[in-house]
Amino acid sequence: xxxxxxxxxxxxxxxxxxxxxxxxxxxxxxxxxxxxxxxxxxxxxxxxxxxxxxxxxxxxxxxxxxxxxxxxxxxxxxxxxxxxxxxxxxxxxxxxxxxxxxxxxxxxxxxxxxxxxxxxxxxxxxxxxxxxxxxxxxxxxxxxxxxxxxxxxxxxxxxxxxxxxxxxxxxxxxxxxxxxxxxxxxxxxxxxxxxxxxxxxxxxxxxxxxx
Numbered sequence: 001x002x003x004x005x006x007x008x009x010x011x012x013x014x015x016x017x018x019x020x021x022x023x024x025x026x027x028x029x030x031x032x033x034x035x036x037x038x039x040x041x042x043x044x045x046x047x048x049x050x051x052x053x054x055x056x057x058x059x060x061x062x063x064x065x066x067x068x069x070x071x072x073x074x075x076x077x078x079x080x081x082x083x084x085x086x087x088x089x090x091x092x093x094x095x096x097x098x099x100x101x102x103x104x105x106x107x108x109x110x111x112x113x114x115x116x117x118x119x120x121x122x123x124x125x126x127x128x129x130x131x132x133x134x135x136x137x138x139x140x141x142x143x144x145x146x147x148x149x150x151x152x153x154x155x156x157x158x159x160x161x162x163x164x165x166x167x168x169x170x171x172x173x174x175x176x177x178x179x180x181x182x183x184x185x186x187x188x189x190x191x192x193x194x195x196x197x198x199x200x201x202x203x204x205x206x207x208x209x210x211x
Contacts, residue, residue, distance in 0.1 A: 069090060071211075085166065086166070091159075091163070099156050099187070102123075107165070111180075120145075123155040125151040126164065139166045142168065143167075149161060179198065
């Protein structure tokens with residue numbers, strides 16, 4: 001009957017049950033650790049992606065995709081004692097296009113002691129035979145308009161297009177000789193483009209001058 005006693009002793013031992021419980025607990029810890037690791041990695045990737053977006057947005061807002069592309073011209077009046085018009089050539093750099101919508105673009109103008117918060121009046125197309133005098137005549141006095149060469153018809157300055165920002169000064173707010181002129185073009189979500197120059201000391205009548 002010894003074998004019956006041995007079987008009875010083995011049946012009463014709990015070592016196998018304890019080992020099974022320990023294995024279950026260990027598996028649970030492994031699963032929890034795996035889930036936690038996945039969450040940490042996922043959050044890390046999300047944070048990295050958001051960091052890249054923030055950096056890109058910061059760089060975009062700290063720089064401007066617009067640049068002066070050529071010589072700035074000013075138009076003198078028929079008496080030769082002041083400037084009535086300004087033409088600033090612009091180009092889009094580093095981007096496919098620059099949105100120049102009237103409701104999102106601001107052109108601030110300062111002539112001598114006078115200043116205007118926004119004189120921008122939108123975009124127009126430029127014909128091949130148009131002259132600066134034609135563009136100035138098509139711009140309302142006291143406003144600024146962007147004329148785009150090779151325009152595709154939208155209100156954006158593409159990288160393969162050239163723009164001319166034409167500012168028609170009102171007769172009561174002309175720029176005198178040696179006057180300081182400041183033009184700031186502020187786009188949506190980017191740093192402004194600031195242009196500063198002085199009207200020449202000598203202004204011949206009815207002439208386009210470079211500054």
